[in-house]
Amino acid sequence: MSAAMDRAMMAMSIEEEDVPVEIPNRPEYNSKEMGKAGRIRGVVVSNERFQFFFKTEHDLEEILEKGVQTSNEWAVAMERWVEKEPVGFLQFVPIWDQIRNLPPNYYRSQTIWDIGDVLGKVQEIAFDESKNQSHPYVRIKVIFDVARPLRKTKLVNLPDGEQKIVTFFYEKIQKRCYNCQRLNHEKDVCPLIIRERQDKAAIRKEKYLAAKREAELILAPDDPLFGVLKEDQVGVNPLTGRPKIDPAVLEDMRYYW
Template structure:
């Protein structure tokens, strides 16, 4: 038999218990770094047990450049980590899920995020209306609305299943049944860094493809002796603003989160 013929024969993995790690994996979570260019896997594996305050009770395993596994000694430690919601490393989000022997096709594609919804019209502060608004950004899992209790916050909260391949939506124009329009705003709890150009969780705006191409074109224009036209900054404070002349432009701005 030639070497080529031998390579065509598939290797059959034994189904004996000593060949399988499924029993150990039952106390593990798997996950994915959303910005692996910044979140170095080698440091991440050793830093997260300390961040979770589980040193000595969990060990991490790098599965690839962006995927990982953490095996816990105790089931309650694993559940406590999962219940905390969004986790971050170096201020960028990571996706974690409880291990499954046969993961679904969309495994590690969704984050459970608590979303604050602001500026909901007073006549539509109902469970159904708030759930419908939450579904704009992701499938609502849990709603915190309770019409029988006092509320000191100026927003309602829903927990959604957010697709990490999509951008974070900051606002949405709503057409009301009476013909009027309003705008609601979304704020995402425990989400720290994102690309402020496209609002995605997978890269910084410095490496956003359109920004990179724009900088390349500007550099090529300079090398060829051309003139790069700079954008004219739009003033934040107009002459009709009460703060005009009191504050400088660099003292004010728009909060990108809200």
């Protein structure tokens, strides 16, 4: 072993000191209150809506430019307040997405744009064809409809006939419904799961009622008169309270049929 290697081995330690990372108390390190402490106030409008007041137009525009904001790891849709809300108000969020697994020779702005259209309206592509690509992905900014599921992959047909599956990673997006991949509810209250439960409950109820009706039949399937008489021809007449057909007559019919 060389002297240099020996010194390197001696310097190594299994119990290396684990020094914490120090986070400075500066706005660029902390997203609390959108980095505008003391320059913004909020008003609760409803259980799901809040209105924020900024001291300057610059602060408002800066927040809107940053893209999607989060609260307790849930994405928050933010838009400039208007007196009359248009259709789709607070329905869309700007999201930076990473497109991965794209073949290097297809790193072209138009290719990236077309793939991004699958996710939403493309606003920006952080890609320059004239510069080196230092990451195994391309970043795009899309306006995403929160009522749509987050797509994880997309099959791409290449000109040479080959197919490639590209993957998507959504920056700053943490919580979502892990059943339908939507951003506007948790899995416990997913409409698809609730509908599935309701459908199953309706099927169980129908089976129960069918079994109950069958148990209450006077003319059971194994009755000799089953198919000869109709169910509404037997039983008790609700108007008179008397049997529609005398029980003794029914028994004779069963015997001779």
